[in-house]
Amino acid sequence: MAVATHCPYCALQCGITLDAGTTPVGLSGRNFETNGGALCRKGYSAAQLLEHPERLHSPLERGADGVLHPVSWERALDLVVHQVRAVQQAHGKDAVAVFGSGSLTNEKAYQLGKFARLALGTSRIDYNGRFCMSSAAAAGNKAFGLDRGLPFPLADLDRAGTILLLGSNVADTMPPFVRHLESARENGGLIVSDPRRSATAELADTHVQPAPGTDLQLLLGLAHVLLAEDLADTEYLDARTWGLESLRISLASWWPERVQSLTGVPASVIRQTARTLASAAQAARSGGKPVYILTGRGVEQHANGTATVSAAINLALLLGLPGTLAGGFGTITGQGNGQGGREHGQKADQLPGYRKITDPAARRHVAGVWGVDPDIIPGPGIPAAQLLATLGEPGGARMLLMHGSNPVISSPNANRTAAALRRLDYLVVSDFFLSETAAQADLVLPVLQWAEEEGTMTNLEGRVLRRRAALAPPPGVRSELWLLAELAARLQAPTVFNADPREVFAELGRASAGGIADYSGVDYTSLDAGAAVYWPCPAGTPISTAPGERSGTPRLFLERFAHPDGRARLEPVYPQPAAVDDADLRPGTISLVTGRLLEHYQSGTQTRRVAELQQAAPAALAQIHPDTALARGISDGQEVVLENSHGRVEATACLDAGIRLDTVFLPFHFPETQNANLLTGDAVDPDSSMPEFKHAPVLLSRLERHE
Ligand SMILES: Nc1nc2c(c(=O)[nH]1)N[C@H]1C(S)=C(S)[C@@H](COP(=O)(O)OP(=O)(O)OC[C@H]3O[C@@H](n4cnc5c(=O)[nH]c(N)nc54)[C@H](O)[C@@H]3O)O[C@H]1N2
Numbered sequence: 001m002a003v004a005t006h007c008p009y010c011a012l013q014c015g016i017t018l019d020a021g022t023t024p025v026g027l028s029g030r031n032f033e034t035n036g037g038a039l040c041r042k043g044y045s046a047a048q049l050l051e052h053p054e055r056l057h058s059p060l061e062r063g064a065d066g067v068l069h070p071v072s073w074e075r076a077l078d079l080v081v082h083q084v085r086a087v088q089q090a091h092g093k094d095a096v097a098v099f100g101s102g103s104l105t106n107e108k109a110y111q112l113g114k115f116a117r118l119a120l121g122t123s124r125i126d127y128n129g130r131f132c133m134s135s136a137a138a139a140g141n142k143a144f145g146l147d148r149g150l151p152f153p154l155a156d157l158d159r160a161g162t163i164l165l166l167g168s169n170v171a172d173t174m175p176p177f178v179r180h181l182e183s184a185r186e187n188g189g190l191i192v193s194d195p196r197r198s199a200t201a202e203l204a205d206t207h208v209q210p211a212p213g214t215d216l217q218l219l220l221g222l223a224h225v226l227l228a229e230d231l232a233d234t235e236y237l238d239a240r241t242w243g244l245e246s247l248r249i250s251l252a253s254w255w256p257e258r259v260q261s262l263t264g265v266p267a268s269v270i271r272q273t274a275r276t277l278a279s280a281a282q283a284a285r286s287g288g289k290p291v292y293i294l295t296g297r298g299v300e301q302h303a304n305g306t307a308t309v310s311a312a313i314n315l316a317l318l319l320g321l322p323g324t325l326a327g328g329f330g331t332i333t334g335q336g337n338g339q340g341g342r343e344h345g346q347k348a349d350q351l352p353g354y355r356k357i358t359d360p361a362a363r364r365h366v367a368g369v370w371g372v373d374p375d376i377i378p379g380p381g382i383p384a385a386q387l388l389a390t391l392g393e394p395g396g397a398r399m400l401l402m403h404g405s406n407p408v409i410s411s412p413n414a415n416r417t418a419a420a421l422r423r424l425d426y427l428v429v430s431d432f433f434l435s436e437t438a439a440q441a442d443l444v445l446p447v448l449q450w451a452e453e454e455g456t457m458t459n460l461e462g463r464v465l466r467r468r469a470a471l472a473p474p475p476g477v478r479s480e481l482w483l484l485a486e487l488a489a490r491l492q493a494p495t496v497f498n499a500d501p502r503e504v505f506a507e508l509g510r511a512s513a514g515g516i517a518d519y520s521g522v523d524y525t526s527l528d529a530g531a532a533v534y535w536p537c538p539a540g541t542p543i544s545t546a547p548g549e550r551s552g553t554p555r556l557f558l559e560r561f562a563h564p565d566g567r568a569r570l571e572p573v574y575p576q577p578a579a580v581d582d583a584d585l586r587p588g589t590i591s592l593v594t595g596r597l598l599e600h601y602q603s604g605t606q607t608r609r610v611a612e613l614q615q616a617a618p619a620a621l622a623q624i625h626p627d628t629a630l631a632r633g634i635s636d637g638q639e640v641v642l643e644n645s646h647g648r649v650e651a652t653a654c655l656d657a658g659i660r661l662d663t664v665f666l667p668f669h670f671p672e673t674q675n676a677n678l679l680t681g682d683a684v685d686p687d688s689s690m691p692e693f694k695h696a697p698v699l700l701s702r703l704e705r706h707e
């Protein structure tokens with residue numbers, strides 16, 4: 001029987017039809033608003049992982065021989081409970097930590113947060129979205145009082161005349177997204193900022209190539225020109241924002257020639273771009289084509305990531321765009337449930353509904369839904385990079401439960417993470433494959449994949465979608481909701497944990513009611529009947545199931561921003577000098593930028609197991625400018641070494657004149673000696689705790705083999 005569901009991978013959540021009646025399971029693109037029926041190679045091949053021979057079918061316990069052996073679920077659950085008790089008795093509640101994921105359904109993300117706080121009584125929970133959306137979230141919260149990646153339906157871009165896309169390579173990371181850039185392209189208005197000529201930059205009418213980590217200065221320069229040339233929308237600024245005067249002061253010294261010297265983007269291009277944006281915005285206000293500013297990880301995954309997104313939002317506000325039909329600002333969420341995953345309590349400082357864990361009223365409300373005393377809910381924990389770095393150290397956690405991340409590959413300074421995981425007393429990893437992190441675990445728990453479970457995901461537009469089961473659970477494999485419910489009961493949690501996704505969603509709705517991300521008006525029945533629902537959607541909101549109609553809040557901020565006074569905040573930002581280890585200030589150092597290839601997803605646990613994807617991109621290629629290579633005696637296809645004070649990576653040179661001379665690019669999908677995160681450091685953004693993934697000083701040389 002054909003089942004309508006969505007792709008397991010990224011936040012575009014393309015529509016998919018699964019047919020379990022065929023062998024192998026049939027998978028095809030389904031006409032859905034974000035993808036128009038198209039899928040990328042990852043989506044098309046996703047069903048191959050359902051019946052993959054390396055799929056885990058039994059819990060695995062590390063024996064005295066150091067090897068992982070199959071054990072029964074009974075034993076596995078007992079082991080977890082025994083270890084939790086032993087570790088917490090010896091070292092306190094916070095000695096057990098939980099790490100979640102933007103891949104989890106809303107139901108699992110919610111349940112994991114509740115499990116950490118109530119069943120374990122620990123404050124130590126955070127998730128891999130910290131590595132993904134945190135800078136955009138921090139800046140969105142400051143400016144608008146609310147963080148929803150796109151505060152408008154993606155289809156709104158289909159009318160755009162101008163799009164400024166900063167640090168996003170959707171042509172590789174979300175190929176069907178490109179259709180939503182077509183209108184701007186036809187208008188000659190697609191402007192892309194990327195230090196390399198990415199597949200997306202290739203599509204642009206204007207490609208600016210700032211030095212890695214300098215988009216902040218570029219954006220300050222653009223905003224400076226708007227104010228210096230009187231091009232800002234003062235009527236909008238007066239009516240809908242606060243802070244113009246302090247913003248003006250902060251921008252005074254960012255004249256284009258100074259910005260050129262820091263970014264490498266010519267002053268003339270900065271002036272021209274600012275004027276183009278201003279005239280397009282002015283035209284849009286009088287009924288012309290809308291103007292959008294969008295950010296991706298390229299500008300967010302820096303120690304100045306939050307400041308950079310704030311600068312991009314300031315630019316959009318100066319142009320009078322957010323909260324109008326003349327355009328807007330948005331950030332392109334990454335993981336499948338990167339949006340919902342950041343709303344329901346996986347974050348160290350958060351309770352469901354995007355509530356603050358430090359807010360007494362929020363604690364009372366959520367405790368009421370959970371049927372517990374608010375005082376037993378722990379306070380805020382610590383962010384992901386810090387949580388990982390301190391494992392096994394005094395004050396750090398000694399036991400870790402991992403759900404949906406593979407930090408041996410994907411966390412910054414991977415050598416440090418691997419050492420931290422080794423210091424743990426006990427590591428439990430839930431996954432469907434033996435990821436590099438699972439391979440280090442004391443206990444591995446096999447869980448269901450997307451096509452075997454029911455649930456909801458919230459896509460990059462804030463639209464709540466149904467993930468549907470097309471296949472029965474394989475033998476030996478359990479759902480994570482079942483797992484958490486069983487463990488909670490055995491740990492004598494002070495409240496009930498339901499294992500039925502529909503029930504959990506209804507509870508999540510109640511817990512989120514009155515919060516920023518209010519889901520209380522959403523239910524499975526209306527989603528199943530085809531309703532397009534965007535949060536916030538408080539209980540009682542009329543829901544339409546008519547095709548083409550939208551319910552909830554498809555467009556945020558049209559009347560007011562989410563701050564109590566309804567106004568957006570202009571946030572003055574002052575660039576801070578980059579923190580670089582002295583050891584890395586050597587002559588000949590260039591900037592390592594990391595990111596994604598079309599064929600692979602994240603740490604590669606899934607896509608490196610799909611033969612056609614693995615064959616298409618089997619190993620790490622280092623993208624290097626031919627002149628940079630020539631100066632180091634490197635030719636195309638040769639083995640190279642990249643090194644710095646954190647580690648050393650081997651890769652194959654791929655010469656490409658589209659990348660800056662001072663920059664080298666590596667994908668982060670590969671393990672062992674090809675793991676790009678061996679080179680990323682410990683710096684994090686002061687507001688969001690986002691690691692500096694996109695900028696690391698490295699020395700590049702030819703690999704000399706001494707056999
Ligand atoms: N194929 C594939 N698709 C994916 C994923 C995947 O792993 N593989 N992951 C999903 C997830 S979780 C995410 S978060 C998204 C990420 O999607 P994107 O943000 O599009 O992906 P990245 O490749 O991380 O970075 C985008 C671009 O930023 C550029 N960049 C690096 N440093 C800078 C800089 O300082 N300034 C500017 N302007 N640009 C810079 C890089 O050269 C790169 O082309 O993709 C989602 N889709």
Ligand SMILES: Nc1nc2c(c(=O)[nH]1)N[C@H]1C(S)=C(S)[C@@H](COP(=O)(O)OP(=O)(O)OC[C@H]3O[C@@H](n4cnc5c(=O)[nH]c(N)nc54)[C@H](O)[C@@H]3O)O[C@H]1N2
Binds near residue numbers: 104297433602
């Ligand atoms: N150098 C560098 N590093 C980066 C980035 C970068 O651009 N450069 N990007 C960062 C970003 S944006 C992200 S999002 C992270 C992502 O990196 P990770 O957090 O490692 O994410 P995945 O590779 O998706 O890992 C998910 C793991 O969970 C499993 N999994 C998937 N779904 C489920 C589920 O429902 N339940 C359970 N229990 N397991 C599941 C998968 O099999 C896989 O092993 O990487 C970050 N790291």
Ligand code: SF4
Binds near residue numbers: 008010013174
């Ligand atoms: S673009 Fe994203 S959601 Fe769509 S098929 Fe590819 S991985 Fe799946």
Ligand SMILES: [Mo]
Binds near residue numbers: 131133335
């Ligand atoms: Mo991400």
